[in-house]
Amino acid sequence: MSSIPANETHITSYPRFIGRSLWLATEGSFGFYAWMTALTAVFLVGANAWANQVAGGMIGTNMTDQVSWGLYIANFTFMVGLAAGGVMMVIPAYLYHDRKMHDVVIIGELLAIAAIVMCLMFVMADLGRPDRFWHMVPGIGKFNWPISMLTWDVIVLNGYLILNLHICGYLLYMRFLGRKPNPVWYVPFVMLSIVWAISIHTITAFLYCGLGGRPFWNTALLAPRFLASAFVSGPAFIIVAMILIKRLTGVVGLDDPIATLTKIIRVTILINLLMVASELFTEFYTGGSHVSAAKYLFFGLHGKTALVPWTWTAIAMNIAAALLFLWPGLLSLKWRPLLVTACMMAFIGAWIEKGMGLIVPGFIPSTLHEVVEYIPSQLEWKVTVGIWAFGLMVFTIAIKTALPTLKQSSDH
Amino acid sequence: MTSTEPSKNRSLPIVENFTRRAAVKGAFATLGAGAFVAAISPLRQAAKNTTAAEFMQQHYTELSPEQKADVIARLEAETKEKYGADVTIADDRPIPGTKFVYAINLSVCNGNGKCVEACHKENNHDRATNQSYIRVLEMPKGTMDMEQGSTTYSGAVPKDDKFYLPVQCQQCDEPPCVDVCPVKATWKEEDGIVVVDYNWCIGCRYCEAACPYHARRFNWKEPEVPTKEINPDQSYLSNRVRPVGVVEKCTYCLHRTRRGKLPACLEACPTGARVFGNILDKDSNIRWILENKRVYILKEELGTKPAFFYYFD
Ligand code: SF4
Ligand code: SF4
Numbered sequence: 248m249s250s251i252p253a254n255e256t257h258i259t260s261y262p263r264f265i266g267r268s269l270w271l272a273t274e275g276s277f278g279f280y281a282w283m284t285a286l287t288a289v290f291l292v293g294a295n296a297w298a299n300q301v302a303g304g305m306i307g308t309n310m311t312d313q314v315s316w317g318l319y320i321a322n323f324t325f326m327v328g329l330a331a332g333g334v335m336m337v338i339p340a341y342l343y344h345d346r347k348m349h350d351v352v353i354i355g356e357l358l359a360i361a362a363i364v365m366c367l368m369f370v371m372a373d374l375g376r377p378d379r380f381w382h383m384v385p386g387i388g389k390f391n392w393p394i395s396m397l398t399w400d401v402i403v404l405n406g407y408l409i410l411n412l413h414i415c416g417y418l419l420y421m422r423f424l425g426r427k428p429n430p431v432w433y434v435p436f437v438m439l440s441i442v443w444a445i446s447i448h449t450i451t452a453f454l455y456c457g458l459g460g461r462p463f464w465n466t467a468l469l470a471p472r473f474l475a476s477a478f479v480s481g482p483a484f485i486i487v488a489m490i491l492i493k494r495l496t497g498v499v500g501l502d503d504p505i506a507t508l509t510k511i512i513r514v515t516i517l518i519n520l521l522m523v524a525s526e527l528f529t530e531f532y533t534g535g536s537h538v539s540a541a542k543y544l545f546f547g548l549h550g551k552t553a554l555v556p557w558t559w560t561a562i563a564m565n566i567a568a569a570l571l572f573l574w575p576g577l578l579s580l581k582w583r584p585l586l587v588t589a590c591m592m593a594f595i596g597a598w599i600e601k602g603m604g605l606i607v608p609g610f611i612p613s614t615l616h617e618v619v620e621y622i623p624s625q626l627e628w629k630v631t632v633g634i635w636a637f638g639l640m641v642f643t644i645a646i647k648t649a650l651p652t653l654k655q656s657s658d659h
Numbered sequence: 660m661t662s663t664e665p666s667k668n669r670s671l672p673i674v675e676n677f678t679r680r681a682a683v684k685g686a687f688a689t690l691g692a693g694a695f696v697a698a699i700s701p702l703r704q705a706a707k708n709t710t711a712a713e714f715m716q717q718h719y720t721e722l723s724p725e726q727k728a729d730v731i732a733r734l735e736a737e738t739k740e741k742y743g744a745d746v747t748i749a750d751d752r753p754i755p756g757t758k759f760v761y762a763i764n765l766s767v768c769n770g771n772g773k774c775v776e777a778c779h780k781e782n783n784h785d786r787a788t789n790q791s792y793i794r795v796l797e798m799p800k801g802t803m804d805m806e807q808g809s810t811t812y813s814g815a816v817p818k819d820d821k822f823y824l825p826v827q828c829q830q831c832d833e834p835p836c837v838d839v840c841p842v843k844a845t846w847k848e849e850d851g852i853v854v855v856d857y858n859w860c861i862g863c864r865y866c867e868a869a870c871p872y873h874a875r876r877f878n879w880k881e882p883e884v885p886t887k888e889i890n891p892d893q894s895y896l897s898n899r900v901r902p903v904g905v906v907e908k909c910t911y912c913l914h915r916t917r918r919g920k921l922p923a924c925l926e927a928c929p930t931g932a933r934v935f936g937n938i939l940d941k942d943s944n945i946r947w948i949l950e951n952k953r954v955y956i957l958k959e960e961l962g963t964k965p966a967f968f969y970y971f972d
Contacts, residue, residue: 273684287694291698298698301705302705303701306880315864315867315877374861374862375861376905378709379862382842391842394838395841396839397839459962459963460835460871539806615826
C-alpha cells in the first residue's frame, strides 16, 4: 500500500486510509482497552446527565439569572486556551526550524483538534435550546455577524478545527501512501494556523471584555492574559502527554521538544503572573465599585466566600509551578516526576484561573450588586467530566493514529 | 511440508486474529452505541415537546402573514393543551409615530413592590420561582451607589432613611443585549421596545451577561402557571407563556401599550410614582416631565442610552 496503484484514486484510497487508521487506533494493549472503556463509561454518564438537562430544563444546573454562565463556559474558555497552546510547538517547529520539534509537532496539532471538539461540546451543553442549534448556521439560520462576538468565535473555532484536521489529515495520509508530503499542501496552512491560534483566544477574550456592564471582564488586559495562560496550559499538557507517550510507546526523540516547551513555560508563566499582579494592583489601588468582583474572588464579599478557596489554590499552584520552572534542574531527566508535578500544578492553576476564577466573578456581584453565589451542581460536574472523557478519547485515538509517523521520524 | 508449515503458521493466526479482533471490535462498538442511545434516552421526552412545525419555524421577521397565523394558532393550541387555558395570542405591531418612554419619581416610590407583583401576574411568569421583570432596590438616602442597595429588603416600607429604586429593562437605545445575540433573536422595534422571539432564541444567555441592568431572565424550567391564573390576553412578542430554555424580558407590556393601555406595573402602583407615554407626543405628561424635571438615567457612563428615566421632586 505504499502508493496509489494505477487503478486507484484518492476517492478510494482515502476511505481506505481512514479505515486503516481507525483499525490501528483501536488496536492496543489491555491497558489501552481499559483506559478507553473507562473513558467511555465516564462519557456515557455525562451524556446521560446532559440528556436529562435538556429534558428537564437547565434548572438541574446551579446557574441563576444572576450567575448565568458557570462551569460549562468556564471549561469552554479554558479549552480554547488549550487549543491555542498547541501552537507553542508549531512556532519553534516551523518558524525556528527546530528539527526535533518538527518531528513531533503533530502532537500539538492533534491536541488542538481534541480541544476544539471539547469547546464545541461545552457550548452545546450550555445552550438552553440545543435543538435550535441550526439558527446559528450561516445561510439557513440568522447569523448576527459581524456585530456579535459569539459569531466570530463560532467562525474562528470551526476554522481552527478545519485547519488542524486538514494539516494532520494530509500529513498522515501522505505517510499512509508512502509519499513525501508536499509542502505546498500544508506549510501555508501551518503558517495560517499560527495566526489563527492567536485569534481564537483573542476573540474568546473579546466575548467577555467587550461587555461594559461587567467591570471585572471589561479590561484590555484580558486578551493578553488569556494568551499568556494558554501558553502555559497548552505546553504543560503536551509535556505530560509526551512523557506518557515516551513511556508507553517507546517513541524516542521527545526529550528535546520537552526541554523546549519547559523553557517556553518558564517565560509564559512569569508573564501571566506579572499581568495578574498588574491587574490586581489596578483593581485594589483604585478601589470603588470596580473592585468588588476582585474582592469577592480573593476575600469574599458580604460574608460570601465560595470562590475564595479556589482562588488561593490557583495562586498557590501557579506560584509553586513558576518557582519550579525557574529551577534549571527541572530539565534533567532524573527530575521527570517533578516536571510532571510542575506541569500539573500549572495546568490546574490555569484551569481555575481561566475557568471558575474568570467567569463566575464576572457575575458576582450582579449588575444590580446582588451577591448570589454559584457552586456547580452534580449534573454540571457529570456533563463536564463526560466531555473531558470524550476529549481524552479523541486525543488518545488521534495520537494512536499518528504513532507510526511519530515512530518513523524517531527512527532516523 | 516443513517449508510451508511456518508460513502457514505465520499467516493463519494473523487472519484468524484479524477476523476475531474485528468481531470483538464490532461487538464493542455495538455495545458502546447501544449504551449511548440508552444514555441519551431522556432526549426522547424532550423531543416529544417539540413538534416538527416548531423545530422548522422561521425567524419572526421572516414569517409571512399566513405562516404567522399558523404559528399563533399552534401556540394557542399548545397553551390550551399544557395549561388548560383558552388564550388569544395577538401580533401587536408598533404604532407609527410612537416612542415609548418610562419615568419613575423616586421621591414618591415607597418600595411597596406592587409593580413587581403586577408584572408577575400580567406576564404569566413561573409561579414557583416568583419571577418578575422588576426588581426594587432599597437604597440608603445620601448615595446613588447601587452597591449600597438591597433587593431582598423586608419589613414595613418606607423606612425613613431609605429610598427605593425599581429597575427593569431600560429599553436602551444602544442595547448591548441586541448586539451580542448570535442569532438576532432579540432586536429593537420602531417604538423603542426591545423584544425577543422566544421561538428563535437558542438560550445561550449571552444577552443576559451583556445587559448592565439585570433585565433579562432565563427560563431554567418550563413555567408553571395554574389555569385560572393565566392571563389570556397575550401577544407573540410579549407575555405569551414562554418555552423552556429561552430568554425573556420586560416589553413595556406591549400587548397593552400598543393597544393604547398603560403598562401593568404602572396601573398597579398605588403611589403614582410611575409615568409612561409617547415621547414624540408634545402634549404628553412624560414629555413635560423630561423637559421640566431634573431627570437622570442609570449607568449613563456605559452609553446604553436608556429610554427609562428617574427623577426626584
Ligand atoms: S436594559 Fe438590558 S435588556 Fe433592556 S434593552 Fe438595555 S441592555 Fe437590553
Ligand atoms: S439567549 Fe437568546 S436572545 Fe439572548 S443572546 Fe442568546 S440567543 Fe440571543
